[in-house]
Amino acid sequence: MLQISNNFLLKKFNTFNIEVTAKYFAAPQSVDELKFLLNKKEFLKVPKLIIGSGSNMLFTKDINALVIHPEIKGIELIDENYEHVIVKVAAGEVWDNFVAWSVRKGYSGVENLSLIPGRVGAAPVQNIGAYGVELKDVLYKTDALDIELLEHKTFTNQECEFAYRNSIFKNKFKGKYIITYVYFKLSKKHSFQLNYGNLKSELQKIGQINLQTVRDAVINMRRSKLPEPDELPNAGSFFKNPVVNDEKFKQLITRFPDIVYYPADNNKYKIAAAWLIDYCGLKGYRIGNVGVHKNQALVLVNYGNASGNDILNLALYIRQKVFNTFGINLEFEVNVW
């Protein structure tokens, strides 16, 4: 029986550990339970917020809404040929459990995305990416439920309109659909993406190259640099890396010859936002209970009992400093409520 809680504490449901409450909270375990919940008369006019693990969210106030935390589970092989498999994964599965499963089964495609926190249902929302691989490289299609009409819709990879840390679910259809299942096209023939940062040298330390060692190398690198939310609450990168056009890039490189950048599509350049923040002297900066992490300037951390607004104010301060120095407006990657 689906339980619906009132004034539910969300502290354990966001990796910043912010103490806010949800007016209503429910964790449906099936699509039928989800529909039952959305069909309830008392919730028809109530705003809805979907959360997975809350690892890409910042809550700045109590949530006057029905918070839905999908707990639909299951990983199922639904098709295969000599080269590929199609795997159907439920939204409530923990992302990294799915990655571990794929590696164990010998299916390649998601190993570089090891240890990203969160649930499978959130992965398409910002087209999660790390170490040169993005969700769009492996997503076959996704099933979603229209929150108002209660109709099912299947989105092909193209229809998800994936872009850098972006998709249709973060833009045009923000808050309109609940992703229920994600289908992945994984490969039985392994080709590894190792041209990113220190991945190759980390693998050399381990010795051989296979799915498990690539996963291990990614995990080692992430653990050595990034704070574990359980130990130091954070939501990963707070800002996106800005992408600038050729003209802006030429201005920047003339004034800041050491700037860190990577060529992007369409004659544009991706600038490392962490370098911009570091240049402003803010890496390791702390004010009260919040701060910028000492190893990765994109990560804002909650040192104690910070409020969501403490973190938001720090983010706005950083954005202003970066704008004053470089004329670049950093975009938030984290979803602020």
Ligand code: FAD
């Ligand atoms: P939440 O934070 O709960 O939600 C994120 C957004 O998705 C919200 O807008 C929410 O409404 C929506 N949403 C959630 N579930 C659904 C659903 N079923 N249907 C529709 N909408 C939904 N991200 C990367 O891309 N790459 C990284 O390498 C990476 N590293 C991280 C490292 C750390 C330490 C942390 C804390 C975060 C990191 N992130 C990274 C960010 C985050 O883990 C991902 O964005 C992840 O996909 C969020 O999953 P979640 O379940 O926590 O989503």
Ligand code: NAP
């Ligand atoms: P890093 O390797 O020190 O790289 C710093 C930045 O430079 C990254 O943002 C990355 O962009 C970019 N970069 C590095 N090598 C690149 C290359 N060969 N081609 C294109 N861009 C390159 O970053 P890190 O902090 O240790 O993180 C490692 C990976 O995990 C990165 O992919 C990062 O995005 C991901 N990560 C993401 C989050 C999050 O919350 N979004 C949190 C932690 C780690 P990209 O970010 O575009 O890859």
